[in-house]
Amino acid sequence: MPYYVTTPIYYVNAQPHLGHAYTTIAADVLARHMRQRGEDVFFLTGTDEHGEPVALAAEAAGVTPRELADRNSARFEALMPQIESSNDYFIRTSDPRHVEAVQEIMQRVHDAGYIYKGSYEGLYCPSCADFKTGQEVGPGDTCPVHGIDLIHEKEENWFFKLSAFQEPLEKLFADNPDFVRPPERRNEALSFIRSGLRDISCSRAGLSWGVEVPWDPEQVFYVWFDALLNYVTALRFAREGEDLTDRYWPANVQLVGKDILKFHAVFWPAILMAAGLEVERSLVVHGYLLMDGEKMSKSLGNVLDPFEVIERFGADALRFYLLREVQFGADGSVGTAGFESRYNSELANDYGNLASRTIAMIGRWRDGTVAAVDHDPELVKDFEGIDVQVAELLDRVEPTQALEAIWVRVRRLNRFVEEQAPWQIAKEPERSAELDVVLASLAEGLRSVTVALHSFMPDSTTKVLAKLGTPDTDWQAAAYKPSGDGMQVTPIEPLFPKP
């Protein structure tokens, strides 16, 4: 089955930070997991490059918008391998192929009668050459960029008939209870729709850094229309000479942060309907990462620096930490203290040390060979359904709960070692068969949790599986097999060394 997962495209005016890494990592876990299950996966991320802020920043830096976009987009593209993102493509909205596709699709929306000329009225900054709204308006109706007074002005714009989609959207939400998750975000979007949809302007005059409106070269599309369409345009050109649209659209899961809920839960499906395209299957909204309960901000200097964490502890540890610490969907606190605590107690002590002790015991008493025997029935029972359970949780995009389900088994394995005390059995040669069962059960349990963890920590788990002599990461391999076919293990270095 095709499985298409997307992240938002990141606005090039900002530096890559933890929030970008978080969304991308979550999407990557889903993509890798679905690949383990043999699905036909396409995972998209990229950068959003048009719009006034970029044009202004470029002007301030004395470069062209394209030069600025090239430079900053490259930073995001460089982030991907650092966080072990396995995205299949990285789209840039300044790509001429994207621009062309946006024009084609919006022309269709226009021809279908969903676009009309209207006038946009609001507070205008002559220096920015753009209208200011909401938080963009400084105290006393001034421009926060230039500090000058804004003037009330009208501009001729093209408008998108969002109001025409009031009922279709309500029906979409009614027919698909899981269209937006978690439910509180669904409520939020739905109440927005029910409060009455107004038409929105979809073009801007006097700005050149954008996608030109094909029937009116004096205007460019409002950046959201250009940006949202990336999810479908990318499929047209991501693979040379092949159009992947029919294969992957509609997307199975579109991950977004809660700040852009409205655009993805309301505007986006309306645009798709207007263009005669299918609507995305589901939108999954995550929360903010907070630092000690405060919203992250550079000025507060409380940012957990993802690059520093990766440098010192590896990308696997960052991936694990972010999805483990914060209930996916809710806001949650992250910080260096919390990171170190989980790194030490869970990655190093619980899991890393489990791998060390398991492999060491098999080496010491069995010369690295795991006997092909039936496993401990109680352990077998406790591992029953681990594969099904984790797969279901990830289907529901509950990575935090999936990790918890796996961790219950990791702890179970450490308890099993203490209960069985193999070092005692090893002292009594007549209990040799017992020792075989204990070690084989343990090795199988370690192998099972490791396969289950593979999408979260691709690097570390690959190492462990290699040392166990069982490199298979297909999802069937996540199931605990109650009778072993024997493994050959080799010594392993500490997976998550303590500083």
Next chain:
RNA sequence: GCCCCGGUAGCUCAGUGGUUAGAGCGACGGACUCAUAAUCCGGACUGCGCGGGUUCGAAUCCCGCCCGGGGCACCA
């Protein structure tokens, strides 16, 4: 103002009508030695924001209130 979500052990949270309300972390005590001084066990922390109500029975349902967070349109 209207709407949504939350308020459970020192901390982070699970638990949506029914045995003595749970987990992880932290702290304390103990066991063990295969392992990255790792692991395991134990009791304790006697806690469901407040006030009513429904019920044989409520953390769990209803009403009101208090506190915290979020949303209420064109900020990418």
